[in-house]
Amino acid sequence: MLTTTSNPMQLETVLDHIFAIRRITRQDQRLLMSTLLSKEDLNEQEKSQISRVFNALQSGLIKVVD
Structure with a gap:
């Protein structure tokens, strides 16, 4: 499990974790x-990464689970 830190x-x-497990x-x-x-x-790269998550959610490449 990931933990929240102030690591850059x-x-x-x-995001890597989300895409690795596809959920x-x-x-x-x-x-x-x-x-x-x-x-x-x-920054632009971070904005692009966030857009990638939303696009993957919309297209069903990432599933939302509880």
């Missing part, structure tokens, strides 16, 4: 949101 690689780690749990969602909210600004 945290967002990438959370997003409530815990993953909390980690993703807390990581995003802890950042003052997102």
Whole structure:
């Protein structure tokens, strides 16, 4: 299980985990949101990664589980 830290690689780690298991749990969602909210600004790469998650969710490549 992933834990929330102030590591600059945290967002990438959370997203890698989501894509590796091809699902997003409530815990993953909390980690993703807390990581995003802890950042003052997102760069273009981070924005692209977030869009990739939403696109994968919409196309069914990632499943939402409890």
